[in-house]
Every structure is written in structure tokens, then in C-alpha cells.
Amino acid sequence: MARTKPDPWVPFFEIAQDPWSKIKEIKAKTGKKIIGHVLPDAPEELIYAAGAIPVAVAGAGIPISLAQSQIPSYSCSHGMGALELKLKGTLDILDGIIIPYVCDTTRNLYHLWRRLFPDVPCEFLRLPKKLGDPGASHYLKEEYLRISKWLSFITGQNVTEDNLSSSISTYNESRDQLKSAYLKMKTSPAVWSANRVIAVFESVFRFPRDEHLSLMRSLPWDVAGTDNTSRSKIYVRGKVWDPPEITGLFDELGLTLAGDEIVTGFRSVEVNTQACGDLFGSLVDRHMSMTPYTGYYVDPRKLVEDFLARVRSSGAQGVVFLNPKFCEAAAFDTPDFVNALKKNNIPCLVLETSSRGTSTSQIKLRLEAFGEILSGDLP
Numbered sequence: 001m002a003r004t005k006p007d008p009w010v011p012f013f014e015i016a017q018d019p020w021s022k023i024k025e026i027k028a029k030t031g032k033k034i035i036g037h038v039l040p041d042a043p044e045e046l047i048y049a050a051g052a053i054p055v056a057v058a059g060a061g062i063p064i065s066l067a068q069s070q071i072p073s074y075s076c077s078h079g080m081g082a083l084e085l086k087l088k089g090t091l092d093i094l095d096g097i098i099i100p101y102v103c104d105t106t107r108n109l110y111h112l113w114r115r116l117f118p119d120v121p122c123e124f125l126r127l128p129k130k131l132g133d134p135g136a137s138h139y140l141k142e143e144y145l146r147i148s149k150w151l152s153f154i155t156g157q158n159v160t161e162d163n164l165s166s167s168i169s170t171y172n173e174s175r176d177q178l179k180s181a182y183l184k185m186k187t188s189p190a191v192w193s194a195n196r197v198i199a200v201f202e203s204v205f206r207f208p209r210d211e212h213l214s215l216m217r218s219l220p221w222d223v224a225g226t227d228n229t230s231r232s233k234i235y236v237r238g239k240v241w242d243p244p245e246i247t248g249l250f251d252e253l254g255l256t257l258a259g260d261e262i263v264t265g266f267r268s269v270e271v272n273t274q275a276c277g278d279l280f281g282s283l284v285d286r287h288m289s290m291t292p293y294t295g296y297y298v299d300p301r302k303l304v305e306d307f308l309a310r311v312r313s314s315g316a317q318g319v320v321f322l323n324p325k326f327c328e329a330a331a332f333d334t335p336d337f338v339n340a341l342k343k344n345n346i347p348c349l350v351l352e353t354s355s356r357g358t359s360t361s362q363i364k365l366r367l368e369a370f371g372e373i374l375s376g377d378l379p
């Protein structure tokens with residue numbers, strides 16, 4: 001009897017949907033320390049070089065029952081969901097956690113964490129708010145050095161030039177593979193659907209990079225490109241793929257991702273780290289050259305011009321914003337982007353996500369109407 005080949009996409013969906021069971025197995029097998037990091041922008045290469053496994057903690061989509069007793073109900077779901085996971089015991093597997101300073105919510109989350117869970121080592125990654133400034137680069141390098149000492153204290157392994165260089169090379173190789181997967185999604189969406197490719201991206205933040213690279217080798221790389229001219233091309237800006245079903249909706253509604261700025265999407269692979277010379281400086285350079293996360297400071301005019309240039313060069317016909325409810329940073333910068341798109345006759349749709357009471361069917365309806373505008377079926 002002929003054996004059926006295992007579906008190569010399944011492991012990625014399993015990790016993305018239930019990362020904590022997988023991580024438990026890996027910890028038991030390897031004995032490695034597990035360091036959580038609240039998204040975005042913790043330097044995963046440093047965690048890996050210190051001998052630990054970095055695992056992203058994302059709060060979106062987590063049903064809330066306990067966290068509201070500790071954090072105001074008007075906090076975004078990313079902060080609230082992360083706290084909920086810890087209060088429920090899901091994050092008890094962590095040996096430490098890094099919370100980045102990107103907004104008031106993450107800053108408050110750090111202080112709450114220290115007070116509520118004094119037994120779990122927690123570090124605040126003080127990311128500079130201003131990008132593109134020599135002083136900020138110098139400061140961030142010192143911050144990375146400080147964090148690497150904290151990591152070494154937890155794992156008992158120093159971050160040396162050798163293990164950091166090897167970690168950076170692994171991460172660069174992983175990013176290159178993910179970039180190829182993203183390209184496949186644009187040219188062969190029938191097989192490399194957005195839902196599948198984004199599951200590959202999501203899982204990479206929750207699995208050892210070298211093992212994830214091995215899993216990626218089984219994907220159907222030899223599938224030929226298909227004609228996708230009938231599909232409408234969209235560009236997406238936001239924090240995470242939220243609700244998680246959204247990529248399946250893109251596929252179902254014939255929308256192809258031409259590009260995105262999601263922190264677990266293309267933004268995470270667009271820039272590699274130079275693996276020679278001043279390695280800490282290379283990590284800083286990478287951070288400074290990535291698409292700025294909402295809440296970082298860039299000259300407002302340049303911020304909008306650069307955004308428009310990225311949308312145009314992607315070839316997208318329209319832009320979808322996935323804005324987390326109660327995210328002040330996104331609420332602050334979205335109107336400038338929307339006005340610029342309108343002036344340039346580029347249609348856009350702003351979706352408020354992670355909102356208790358927003359159903360996937362409502363989002364589907366709005367996306368469907370947006371797709372019809374892009375395809376010319378609606379005025």
C-alpha cells in the first residue's frame with residue numbers, strides 16, 4: 001500500500017496555534033532556558049547566542065477573564081493578553097521575559113509584571129524612541145550589552161563573538177528562506193496561500209530557528225508560478241495578524257498580499273544583520289533600518305513619504321490597516337497615512353482589531369466590499 005506523504009504545512013500550523021505545548025516538549029528534550037519576549041523588536045539573536053530559545057508572547061486573540069483585575073480594561077489586547085497568559089499559568093514555562101519599551105502599555109506591563117511575578121526574571125528593553133540619530137544608536141548598543149549580561153546570568157552562557165556570529169548567520173539564513181516563501185506567496189498563491197505562508201512566519205517566532213529552517217526544507221519549493229492577475233493586491237499595516245483568521249479571509253476573497261509592515265510579517269525579514277565586524281553594532285544597524293514600528297519617532301513628513309513609497313513599490317492596489325483597539329500610537333499616526341493615500345487615490349480600509357465584540361464575519365464583510373472596490377466591481 002502506497003504511503004501518503006505528510007503534509008509539510010501541518011507542523012507550522014501546529015506551532016502557530018499551540019506554541020506552548022511544543023515549547024514544553026523542546027524544553028524537556030534540550031534542557032534549554034526559554035526566554036519570552038513581548039512583541040516587537042527584542043533582539044532574538046542575543047537570546048539565541050546566550051544558549052536560550054526565544055519565544056514571542058503575543059496577547060492578541062486571548063480570551064480575557066483574569067487580567068482585567070490587574071490592568072485597565074481600556075488597555076490594548078496585546079498587553080492585556082500577555083498578562084492573562086501569565087495569570088493562567090501558560091507562561092510558567094518561561095525562565096525570563098523581555099518587555100520592550102514601545103508605548104505606555106508595555107512600560108506599565110513591565111512594572112506590573114515585576115510587582116505581580118517577582119520570581120520570574122523580567123527585563124525592560126529600553127528601545128530608543130527616536131530612530132536615525134547617532135546618539136540613539138550608541139545608546140541602543142549599550143542597552144544590548146546590558147541585556148546580554150542579564151541573559152548570560154540566566155543561562156550561564158556568555159554571549160561571545162563566536163556564538164553571536166553563529167546566531168546571526170542562522171537568523172540571516174532563516175530570514176532569506178522566509179523572504180523566498182513570501183515571494184512564492186505572490187507568484188504561486190494557489191499553493192503558497194497567505195494562510196500557509198503566514199503560519200510559517202508566525203511559527204518562526206516560537207520555535208528554535210535551526211529546527212524551523214529544517215522544517216522549511218520540506219515545503220513545495222518546486223511549484224511553478226500561476227496566473228494571479230485576477231486577484232487584487234493589498235498592502236497591510238498593523239501590529240500582528242489579528243484576528244488570526246484574517247490571512248485565510250484574504251485567500252478566500254481573492255486578495256494577494258503585495259507587502260506588509262506587520263511585526264511578525266515581512267517587516268521581520270526585510271533586513272539582515274551583518275555577520276562580521278562589530279556584531280552588537282550590526283544588531284543596532286538592523287533595528288535602525290527596519291520599517292519603523294508605530295510609536296517610534298521619525299520626522300512625520302518622512303514617515304508618510306516613506307510609507308507611500310513602500311506601498312507604491314509593492315504594486316498594491318489598496319491598503320488595509322489592522323489597528324488594535326486602544327492602541328494610541330496607531331490611532332495617532334493612521335490619519336496621516338490615510339490622508340496621504342486619499343490624496344494619491346489609493347483606496348484604504350481601516351479595521352479596528354482585537355476589539356471585544358468585533359466578529360470575524362463583520363471583518364469579512366468589510367474586506368469583501370473593499371476587494372470589490374479594488375477589482376472595479378464597485379464605484
Ligand code: SF4
Nearest residue numbers: 076078103105324327
Ligand atoms: S503599541 Fe499599541 S498595540 Fe503595541 S503594545 Fe502599545 S498600545 Fe498595544
